[in-house]
Amino acid sequence: MNIVSTSPTLFSHLYGTHHSWLLRLLHRRLNNGWDAADLAHDTFIRVLKRPPQTADEVHERSYLATIARGLCIDHWRRRQLEQAWLQTLAARPEALQPSPEQRAIIVETLYEVDAMLARLPNKVREAFLLAQLHGMPYKQIAAQLEVCERMVKKYLAQALLHCAVLEAELDGLLVE
Structure with missing residues (x-):
């Protein structure tokens, strides 16, 4: 059963019922409200792409927690890569520092390479x-x-x- 294609109100119900719970769960894991809100949003985006097959509250929360856990792991890995890159940059002379745009591109590329290697x-x-x-x-x-x-x-x-x-x-x- 595809919840989203079956009825948008079912997705709205899922979001309305579990968003606050998921946000609290993520806030406890990440200790950061902004990151928790971002990952809660990303979790529901994933649910839109692949809705749960069951419609009871226990299975819905389990499904959301599983998605959120994977997103947390990705978030932490990304932070580790970013910190390693920033430490490397700190050792370089200021004249050789990349622009903020270049830094963002490099961090994204490092993340993609890390994800590829992990597979x-x-x-x-x-x-x-x-x-x-x-x-x-x-x-x-x-x-x-x-x-x-x-x-x-x-x-x-x-x-x-x-x-x-x-x-x-x-x-x-x-x-x-």
Whole structure:
């Protein structure tokens, strides 16, 4: 049963019934009212895209809490990346500091790369990072990962394919 397409009043009821509860839940987790309001809004946007299949209050709250938990994790990861980037910037001379617009673009790009890497299997991610960040040759990567060189090539091909698919999705060329 698709609640949104079935009746907009059902979505309105879901929002009206659970918004305050969700906002309090998020405020306790994040300890910040503005972030809690943003994530509550994002949670209901996700509900619009994929409504719950059941209509009882317990399942609705569980569904909303699950979505909100994932958004909190994304929020915290994003903050960690942003803090790491700001610490790196603090070490640079003022003349070499990027503009606020460039900073926002860089943080968004870092977040997208982190999300892409998180979706890769562990060995594929490790091989990719060793090759791209550390410039290690296949032989050294194979030794470190305790696999043959052929597997390293396979891992890197898998990672590059994943990057290409992600880029196509971001460019709007692929539709889910």
